[in-house]
Amino acid sequence: MPKLYQPEAFAVPDGIYLDGNSLGLMPHAAKQAVERRLNEWATQAVVGWDEWFGLSESLSPQLARLAGARPEEVIATGSITANLHALLATFYRPQGQRRHLLATALDFPTDLYALRSWADREGAELRLIPSRDGHTLHPDDIAAAITDEIAIVLLPTVLYRSGQLLDVARWTAAAHQQGCLIGWDAAHSMGAVPHQFHDDGADFAVWCSYKYLNAGPGAPGGLYVHERHAGVLPGLRGWWGNDKTSQFQMDNEYRRAGDAGAYQLGTPPVLSLAALEGALEVYRGVDPEELRARSLELTDLLLALAEEQLPEMQVITPRPAAERGGHVSLQWQHNRQVSLALRARRIIPDYREPGILRLAPIPFYNNEDDVRGVVQAMREIIDSREYEAAGEGSAVS
Ligand SMILES: Cc1ncc(COP(=O)(O)O)c(C=O)c1O
Secondary structure, eight states, rough: OOSSOOGGGGGOSEEEOOOOOTTTOOHHHHHHHHHHHHHHHHHHHGGGGGTTTTTTTTHHHHHHHTTSSSGGEEEOOOOOHHHHHHHHHHOOOTTTTTTTEEEEESSSSHHHHHHHHHHHHHHHEEEEEESSSOOOOOOHHHHHHOOEEEEEEEEESSSTOOOBBOOHHHHHHHHHTTOOOEEEEEEETTTTTOOOOOOOOOOOEEEEESSOOOTTOOOEEEEEEEEEGGTTSSSSGGGBBTTTGGGGGGOSSSOOOSSSGGGGEEEOOOOHHHHHHHGGGGGGTTHHHHHHHHHHHHHHHHHHHHHHHHHSSSSOOOGGGGOOOEEEEETTTTHHHHHHHHHHEEEEEEEETTTTTEEEEOTOOOHHHHHHHHHHHHHHHHHGGGGGOOOOOOSOO
């Protein structure tokens, strides 16, 4: 079993990096894998496709371990947004009064854009589970919103701002009890929180791989579809979703791949897949439960220090370990400037409006010194009013 803490396996910038929940650091293995594939392109040209042809499928066993799924139920492909559209095109089948879509008021906007485009097509409603405190969801509100008028429920495993972790087994069972299908956006949990999507019975899930999976900016994401749907014809079809053995027969007849590869559309981005291929090496042999336990140790410390030393900040992440993911979120009206002042000190946090600093200590390359360092720096920045001198900063990251 390799040790979890292995900063030497990553390109770690000077300072403290706590933004692995937005863009994970580059594993050297990712760079090596891209270089290897580039070299194949240089030396083999089109003959390289003999190997690249099955590259996405070759990553399924490793992704399946992290998703708690069977290898045939997952595939590395697309982006969260594109995969959501592909899955809604397949599974959103409004019938009679069961026609509406359900998400949450706290979802990442792209999920809502995707869902609303399907609601609009059908003249249906996109219903949103409200939040009482603007940060988290109350179980009673989730339960009340799941009714027999809902065709599909989409929930985030971890809420992107507050970091609240939802119980996949519980809400999957609740959705099924009401006759709804349920999908999960696992952007903020894949690679950070162990999943059992198959045993929990979730219908589908989507994720990206540029966050905790460390596969680089714009790396292909992934999806999971429970094997009970294995025969369903994808609502969006392309030649890469054809059965591999007949894909190159070119006889104009689509034969669905037997596995989740059926949801692929066109030619995969081999060079970015190579980065994912290399990045997943970091996870090889790592026990997801052990990774999670270490992540909780670091976020426990961060929560304790923040509560003790940063009283002006509101901790908007739920305290119980079973209710939070891999990051801790602190809200304060001046946090945009605090985040810029931290960057000026080579400490990289993550910032989201309104006033939310997200901090994610990653067990692979962060330790207690980083956690203590960021809290101490924030105390100094506030006490010295250093943050008041910070400018507007970037609107992007
Ligand atoms: C919860 C969640 N969903 C979706 C996305 C983005 O989707 P995509 O990968 O399609 O850009 C993000 C990006 O941070 C996210 O946090």
